Amino acid sequence: MSDVAKLAGVSTMTVSRVLNHHPRVTQETQQRVLHAIGRLQYKRNEVARSLRKQSSRQIGILVPNLSDSFFAECAHAIGLVAKQHSYSVVLSTTDDDAKVEHEEVRRMMQRNVDGLVVVPAMPLKSTPGLLDPDFQHLPIVALDRPIEGSNFDSVVVQNKRGARIGTDHLIALGHSQIACVSLERQMYTMRVRQQGYKEAMLAAGLKPEVILVGDSLAGSLAAIRAMLDGESPPTAIFCANNLVTRNVLHSLYRLGIKLPEQVALVGFDDFETADMLTPAITVVRQPLESLGRTAGELLFSRLTDDNETPAGRHIVLPLELIVRGSCGARAVVRAESK
Amino acid sequence: MSDVAKLAGVSTMTVSRVLNHHPRVTQETQQRVLHAIGRLQYKRNEVARSLRKQSSRQIGILVPNLSDSFFAECAHAIGLVAKQHSYSVVLSTTDDDAKVEHEEVRRMMQRNVDGLVVVPAMPLKSTPGLLDPDFQHLPIVALDRPIEGSNFDSVVVQNKRGARIGTDHLIALGHSQIACVSLERQMYTMRVRQQGYKEAMLAAGLKPEVILVGDSLAGSLAAIRAMLDGESPPTAIFCANNLVTRNVLHSLYRLGIKLPEQVALVGFDDFETADMLTPAITVVRQPLESLGRTAGELLFSRLTDDNETPAGRHIVLPLELIVRGSCGARAVVRAESK
DNA sequence: CTGTTAGCGCGTTCAG
DNA sequence: CTGAACGCGCTAACAG
Secondary structure (H helix, E strand, O other), rough: OOOHHHHHOOOHHHHHHHOOOOOOOHHHHHHHHHHHHHHHHHOOOOOHHHHHHHOOOOOEEEEOOOOOOOHHHHHHHHHHHHHHHHOOOEEEEEEOOOHHHHHHHHHHOOOOEEEEEEOOOOOOOOOOOHHHHHOOOOEEOOOOOOOOOOOOOOEOOOOOHHHHHHHHHHOOOOOOOOOEEEEEEOHHHOEEEEEHHHHHHHHOOOOEEEEEOOOOOHHHHHHHHHHHOOOOOOEEEEEHHHHHHHHHHHHHHHHHOOOOOOEEEEEOOOOOOOOOOOOOOOEEEHHHHHHHHHHHHHHHHHOOOOOOOOOOOOEOOOEEEEEOOOHHHHHHHHHHOO | HHHHHHHHHHOOHHHHHOOOOOOOOOOOHHHHHHHHHHHHHOOOOHOOOHHHOOOOOOOEEOOOOOOOHHHHHHHHHHHHHHOOOOOEEEEEEOOOOHHHHHHHHHHHHHOOOOOEOOOOOOOOOOOOOHHHHHHHHOOOOEEEOOOOOOOEEEEEEHHHHHHHHHHHHHHOOOOOOOOEEEOOOOOHHHHHHHHHHOOOOOOOOOOEEEEEEOOOOOHHHHHHHHHHHHHOOEEEEEEOOOOHHHHHHHHHHHHHOOOOOOOOOEEEEOOOOOOOOOOOEEEEOOOHHHHHHHHHHHHHHHHOOOOOOOOEEEEEOEEEEEEOOOOOHHHHHHHHHH
16 A cells, blocks of 8 residues: 555555545545556455454354255345445354354454344353343344344244145145144244144144154154054145255155145245145245345344434245145135136 | 453463463463453454454355355355364355456455355456466365366366266167257356267267257246257257256156156256156266365365475366166166066 | 554564 | 564544
């Protein structure tokens, strides 16, 4: 920078002013500086700038992993928003572990990130999680799962309503033995979706039956097999998320169970090839791109806005039932409309 | 830091030494400093450290996007390696645009990243791309696609061989009219896979036929329809990547073409639900996790190694043919083995 | 409108 | 083994 200043015959301060589009600089000196910058291929050092300004023009993204396309898609959308604002993204994964999450947030703070979008892991008793007082002054937006007992901003989907819609769809098709397969891990989304399912069942005078599984295929297979071998096997299944849907489908496939004849199925969260399976899978679709984008915009609105917006804005995004073949709905609908 | 020094009754320098595990510090003073650090909850400022050391303990990852699970999975694996080394990751997307790529690398350089793993976009004539002399001293590992005319390290898969294996599989099953559907975009992987396909066909005395499509479903549908309406429609299709496979499958599905009876299919790159489709899709599988991990390790070996390793290490990872139902192979194999 | 001084928080260098 | 001075590259605050 001092080289540029020398070449342009000004002080470094003036160079800095030009770089920051300071209004009170003569056209002429500005030209000279710009010219010198061009000749020297000068690029300013963002690290020094961050140190001085106490702000890095960087945001952090913290997701459980990138292997799950749900999170990858969200991260992608957030990254796009960041790019629009000329911000960089520091990304890290938590593996859904609250301890790792805490470490990573800390690490990001040490890097001076201006804000964070995070898919929160379940807090442990032993770690303060996101609620660590150290993080109080860091703008954080919670994505997909709100942080209980905090007033961080958050963006989630209508989980309960989505589960109701999915379950109601099955009920409307005449099913009465409907099982809900959900992850056994303690997660906000799983809990709320189970609730929605239960409400729908109870409202219809039916008996809810929640099956908890791990995230392995083997475990799901065993659970599904046991379920179907039970006294009153379900004629329909509601899967609480992406992973569960895939594992259940795999299990049914292995067991030679035919959809939708032997069992109907609705999944929460759409996936790439859902409409190419035979039959195509009916799902409650989450607006992935919108989820990420909204979280990103929420964060930036907090970073930019001078006027104190009240903390704890919670945005709930709507869901959509995509009816395909896995419940035999089309046939039924056609029959009804005749 | 000066607070810690004061509390421990030493100078900041000693604190710094303790933090960096400097060998020549008395056990006792070390204890005092550690104690003070604990009481004050002191966390060192990574930005200041970066400025001073001219190295940020950060690596950059540059991929076309995160929506494609191929790249997401690679990014995930790289991130894991970074975490092992206590490095942070700055991630950005290029949308496969060489201009964006150039800007992003520059931006990362300004942030002082220690190295980069990048899935290179096709270089344009108008921009220097990754070969910009400014980037000369930045360790860069090319992933999935090598950078022509450079001696960056690179990690790729056996693209040509994979295409040969896939095509040969189809040939072995008795097909002679085999089309290769590939992206029309100029990409290293597409080019090499087409070559592999052609070699296999030529070696068998067959006539290669490459169909170029865009990345939209509509375009693929039209192309597939035209292809099948042609004079001598293929009885088998080799798809050059993930996206193509999905679009082709979608198209065939829409057109009511049955696999494997009416047309057999082999795809390059496995995907989540490939084995749940009816029929399950035969693919040449890429070792996603290994690709990312290897690239990460290659980068870190360059960052850590004192001994000058020769530049331009190229690692080629093996592929695997996963035979499933989409070519009717199982039936044939069984027939043969009788 | 422009320059000077000072300091962001750390680590290298050289004395003690 | 420890401390003092200095500077990494930049910009806020104050002069001029």
